[in-house]
Amino acid sequence: MRAPRAPGGVLSAGVSLRVEVLWWQGCPSWEQAIELVRAEMAGAGLDPATLRVTEVQTDDDAGREGFVGSPTVRVGGVDIQPTEDEPTGLTCRIYRRRDGRVSPLPDPQDIRDALAAALTGDT
């Protein structure tokens, strides 16, 4: 069942939907990633201003944040394209787009699906 929601990325049940972008300055697409996620949040009826943006600056930061590459997008604490056994560190992340292409940016549909799943509680 779809949970009713209030503006600002906060579900009416009082549970915040935490949407995050973690980025490293060594990968030039981080600003595009933030724009992309904000656009998808707006499309999902969430307030893009609630996006949490975190710069990861050191390997220690990366380890602490579980950061496996830039950009990393999480919805409700869950990576939109989870990786297996990927080491944490300052690196650029490889995304596989739905048409099979490799890209430094996630597929917008993956973000859309992650937001929809979190908003419907289907995670």
Added chain:
Amino acid sequence: MTEHASLQIGDLAPPLELPDTAGRLTTLPFPGEAPATVVVWTSNHCPYAIAWHDRLMDVARDYAEQGVRTVHVNSNDPERKPADSYEAMQQRVRDEEWACPYLHDDSQDAARAWGPLTTPDVFVLDTDLRLRYRGAPDADYDDPAQEASWMRAALDAVISGGVPEPAETKPVGCSLKWKE
């Protein structure tokens, strides 16, 4: 980020003598031997280099018919990026259809001499081995329809004896992984 001298437009290219994935030493052509030469710094681990790779291979194939020589070079420290080890380069060439030699710069001396800023970073040399274009293959790593148009335009200009316009664009990609 480590700073190194970077080749400027009009500069004579530094010597390049590196092993390919079969262990063969590969060098630049002699002056006058090829109408143009393309040297691309690339890597296995970088999404930008991977995203542009097929376009770069298409350019190597298409322009080989006109005598253009192309090499790709990987200078990354495999301690920092295991995906860029010599063995991983060899595996990649076995798995994919490469249109040009993939050279291993283990000492990073070539990278220090040429000064690539990112992977990929494209260098187009004229027949006298002077740098005539430097930068990105095209305007968008995420759009295969761009077909490495900046690089193709630069090659067309150089082959016809002209001057690429622009001669330089901002390379976009992952930083070089220097040995510490």
